[in-house]
Amino acid sequence: MDYPFRDLEARARKRWDEERLFELRDPMAPARRFYCLNMFPYPSGDLHVGHGRNYILGDAIARLKMMQGYAVLAPMGWDAFGLPAENAAIANRIHPSVWTKRNVARMKDQLQAWGAAFDWNRELSSCDPEYYRWTQWIFLKLHERGLAYRAKGAVNWCPSCQTVLANEQVVDGACERCGTPVESRDLEQWYFKITAYAEPLLRDLDHLQHWPEKVRLMQANWIGRSEGATIRFPVPGDADPIEVFTTRPDTLLGATFLALAAEHPFVTGLRERGALSAGAEAFVDRLKRARVENRFAVETEKEGFDTGVTVTHPLTGKPLPVWIANYVLMGYGTGAIMAVPGHDQRDFEFATKHGLPIVEVIRPEGEPGFDGAAAYEGEGRLVNSGGFDGLPSEAGRRAITEALHAKGAGESRVNYRLRDWLISRQRYWGAPIPMIRCDRCGIVPVPEKDLPVLLPDQVEFKPTGESPLLSNEEFLRVDCPKCGAAARRETDTMDTFVDSSWYFLRFLNPRLETAPFESDAVNRWLPVNQYIGGVEHAILHLLYSRFIVKVLRDLGLVSFPEPFERLFTQGMITKDGAKMSKSKGNVVPPDALIQRYGADTVRLYTLFIGPPEKDAEWNDRGVEGAYRFLTKYWRLITDVAALQSDRGGADAAGPWAESGPARDLRRRVHQLTHQICDDMDRFHLNTAVSGLMQIVNAVQDYQAAGGDMNAAEVWEAADYATRLLGPLAPHTAEGAWARLGHAESVVKAPWPAPSAEALESPTKKLVVQVNGKLRSEITVPADADQDAIRKAALSDERVARMVEGKTVAKVIIVPGRLVNVVAR
Template sequence: MDRQSSDRYDFKTIEAKWQQRWAEEKPYKVSEDPSRKKYYVLEMFPYPSGRIHMGHVRNYSIGDVIARYKRMQGFNVIHPMGWDAFGLPAENAALKRGIHPATWTYDNIAYMRDQLKAMGLSYDWDRELATCDPSYYRWEQLIFLQMLEKGLVYRKETTVNWCKSCQTVLAREQVIDGCCWRCDEHVLPKTMYGWFFKITDYADELLEDLDQLTGWPEKVVTMQRNWIGRSEGLACDFPVEDSQEKITIFTTRPDTIFGVTFMSLAVEHPLIDKLIQGREEETRVREFIEKTLIEKQRLAVDEEPEKHGVFTGAYCINPFNGERVPIYVANFVLMEYGTGAVMAVPAHDQRDFEFARKYGLPIRPVIQPEGNHLAGETMEEAWTGPGKLVDSAEFTGMDWQEAKKAIIDYAADKGFGRPHITYRLRDWGISRQRYWGAPIPIIHCPECGVVPVPADELPVTLPGTNDPNGSHAPLHQQEEFYSTSCPGCGGPARRETDTMDTFVESSWYFARYTCPDNDQAPLDPAKAGYWLPVDQYIGGVEHAILHLLYSRFFTKVLRDLGYLNIDEPFTNLLTQGMVIKDGAKMSKSKGNVVDPSDLIDQYGADTTRLFSLFAAPPEKDLEWNAQGVDGASRFLNRVYRLVNSSLDCFQEEPQDIRISDLNETDRALYRKTHQTIQRVTDSIETNFHFNTAISAVMELTNQISRLTAEQAARIHRTVLRQALEAILRLLFPMVPHFCAELWEQTGHTTLLDQEPWPTCDPEALKEEEITIVVQVNGKVRARLQVPAAIQEEDLKKQALADERVQKFTGDKKPRKIIVVQGKLVNIVV
């Protein structure tokens, strides 16, 4: 072995060479091949903000390892990339810089594309798409129209979170401490019309199909199950006193309905106006509603407000016992859940209990726990546990669970109630009031009403996108856009000026990747049928609800429209951890960002990739460590020197090897090589723990490096060659430029991309066995074949369990067991 070699590898030259070669030869371009098993690996596509960050590096490196590994296993791998390019952040950034959002977005895409190519990621770039391209959102508009035709789209007036500064609606998740997540301006309630997707039509299927998602983290499945929030119970009508109106409630606790002492309405409940009109309480109620609506904007999504309410002056009637029930407006009742009206049972609901105590309202227990007696005057908290019914007419004495069904049946028989299923999930409001988004393809005509844009007139494009100086004001401020004629009657009409929520684009992009150039339809069912579903999806857990839920909904809609033949979009989901520095997630605002481009310039893409993969398992947070980057660089240079100092072993034709024919040194290296292949394969297949895979290769590298000069001179050439080839093949998915270059330098004429994943010799995985003599009271009674590295306690157990030994030990307990390691066991009884 020639120990003289170059000290460090020239990563700049090597990486530039292989990136150019991959760009020219396109080894990652794929097409449908029914004779081969497909594999679809996908990382969540990025928003083109300007530069990639270390979270991108980690995410895309994980996906690239999987893609390269699966190719080497013989799969037909699709691995695409594109851009989630619409949205308010791009619009605001462009406004701040005085340029057009299209200019800002496409310049960023060009820069970030170059950064991704500099990482050596094995994408099929011919499938690249950008959601702001009319050739993409044209089909999104057609899907909208087809959903409208099927009754899955509607328009309604609703109270929304309105940011005056950004001039747009915000999702509740985008309101932080009452302020806009982008501009920090206070958010106010506003009533306006908006477009909605009827995701609730798929609530049952979205919930039931969660059971299919065995390849998803249980945490994400649970989050979706809770978000959908299916509840079974009683829908019941409480007539309003001296009125033809009624208040419909939904409860999962019909067993407590005789304990109702007041009714709580959400501040947005449509009946409030009628209840308070002309009453002395009217002014006070309206002031309370206005104050509550403003305060609601300042609450975090899961924050519980301090409970406040106001009496409306009106009463309703409990249909079960005829009692008058005072009607309150309360700030803790949510219009978007249930019916916006809650029958208040303070003895058995903690929120109602606190409200009742605050306002001096009655607390009436109707469920008594076994061995205890609850009294409303002395209760310190609500009782929500099991028990038997009391003071509940003919249901008194029933077990609480038995009573639920009996009371529902009674209400249904009497005609004032019915069994009902409700969901926490609400329909998806997709209207946004800004410029940089996909226009909603609707025309409003004074004569014809709401008229869909004819399909042959799609896409409805954004004005000014081809003009760097064109207007990019919100569409409702651009008369040349909204002024049009009606497709039905030909009269003057107004285009819809809302654009679609950007979650719409990201809810079906993974399907469009299968046929990005199709100019006849949104999807080609044959191509989509071959590639989908995505076998492995990778992205942050922060997308657990909205993006992933919307993608599941869109998949089912596209199936029902005839484009897809699958029920779920993503078979397996990996949610990678964050990149942490100085105890916090890397972010510009915290000033703790490490620029990947700087790392690539200093160390190379392969070192950057290797560090991100080695520093932590993918599902855990990665703690930034500059020494770790240095360590990754040193390791690659050590491998580089090792291969270059061993080039002579590649000059001879490899020989067939039988492990039994090898000497001790050769056998140890041969065994270690095949154990490493098995360990790396298991680490990737089991849980994508690339850190343990890389560690295994490091151990093999160290074993070769530890050979003495004499051992190195006598090592079997084929054994050494196999070990070095295994290192290059196993590391190739992690550090592709580096391994491709060394593969070529060692005389191979094929690309490593085309090489199969190494397989291990089963004989080599078997540990060497030795013969152990077993004595009982000093006399030989048995001989055992055991692994050479067996632990002493395991050896004792195996000796005691041997049938031949048990003939002489019987049921006697050994006084002591003497072990001479590697030779004998003496059992003294």
């Protein structure tokens, strides 16, 4: 074997280990810091090459920063609570903690097989009591601030996972995890009041300049800010009016009915009082069911049912009928709308179908407005609006809102699509919510000194979906911390996204026993300089983490408003055109490839496969290309090291040839170095790999052309290539660096920089175009002036031929690039 990757890997790992090169000893000491973080994984068992992309990228950046002289924090941990462990417990009678530990061990082996430079001393696991103790502590802090509360309401229920889900975990009406259609249930649950931070979460997106535009946009849409007004419509004989939210108060005089969601409390109230007709009741039930079944329907027919109740128009005093409609969602605004069929297409379709009146109240200037065939949704001047007639929409909105305000019937309002974060789960394998229910005192927080509320080992796993915690009497029974009476523990556990919303703070001191994190160290190292993970977390994890950090900031525990300075979302690796999954059978495991070609080959190919932010198709054949390159590179290093053994690790410093092949080689190496450094800084690791290949090819071409392999330029090429390869193929580079006579690890070698002197050239090659088409090429002295270049171009044989019989209108010279001769 001419490229001894097994030996290289073993030696490099041993060295990194012995010299503890990736351990950050004293976080407060270094001046230049770089916190490079990969999203910590859920320990599901096996990793495939798609996961590898994430870690290889992060590792390349971490190692680059080390070589650039930064103290690097690159920790790793486990997002270890979650449903799969519990499902395994039910299916295979294995305890979730055992299952999780086994998977962690397996995945840690895999990560190490890739050669990732993690500081394993800082490893943490969210299912460890020493960790979740602080997750519970954070819950208590939120509770103290009124940001954690219990409420009853319609929630998303997954009948398969037998638990509730946050809005963010419902995708296309189905459970994000298992794909089962989600049901709506009325339950009392714990929420985090993320809506209280809607405005800062939205506004601060502007400061996240180093986040992908796409992710910022997704978050902005998810928060969904819109300006408008709330309007109350009094219900005769009822104390509470029906409140609606609208972005178009200017159309208020065109409202001809109200439409309510089936789940609206007013509807429920009518039903409880028996004031709803049998037909209406049946309709409500049908809607609730249909919402589940028709989850993929793009446009459903507008259906509705008249409640028989009327409300009073707050400005005209006229009665308006109240309908239940399938197109009104309980989850947005107030769950009730004022319907303006003249100016809202949905209302129009509904009114047309059910014979409700349609009134035009907005008329545009100079273009056709409401024509009776469809709603006019644009702006214009108010008509049929009494005293408001003639006002433009904008002024109309203000005037009508003011009129409502004067009557106490409404006010302007900013509405968000964002809902509060439902965090309780009726499952076992999560952090217990640190609350106690006392018959006398109500719901009482567990005192901080009693944390953690330990998850008991002895529980029964039943496939019924009942929380296993209910089966452990010892866990349940507790004395009320307030009155001392016998009380009961909360049996719900927290959504695992709570665990992962603060773990990046814990890494600075993962064993700290007195607090979740050390504020000093955290303030010094955060925000995370580079965060790397999949775009699938664009909303959930990243929004929750931003929220928790903002709360911690308001608590005075951290000094920064945002957790992640730069975010990079890497693309998926597909196989046979599809996302890798066990069920599709298209998973590419890294183990056999690493066995056969070595970790560096797999790393290099993974980086080379395409721009890291884009999806890419895995091709086993492509791996061989990377292997061939490393073989060539290794041969070059061993040849050069043998030939020039007397250099003994000396910094390449010439003497340099002033001209000829060696000079050209040196210029080329420095050009490529320039390109590679640039690429690395911009995350273009695919072209960085390509640049390295070109350096090796350049030396090979030089040799093939009879160049002297003893030249200092060749030594320099080997030296530069090795350092540039350090972050990408670290084991091979480590071995090569030693071969080149260096005593220190390549991790400690300075990152190379091209020298201006080496890039200089006495002549310049210019491309010559005639009328914009490439025709020839000239070589001129580097200091040639415009006139000389012009002369050289025009006297070129081919150019002369093309121009023959025409007049040269002008000659455009782009310095250092090209000449374009315009001839007519």
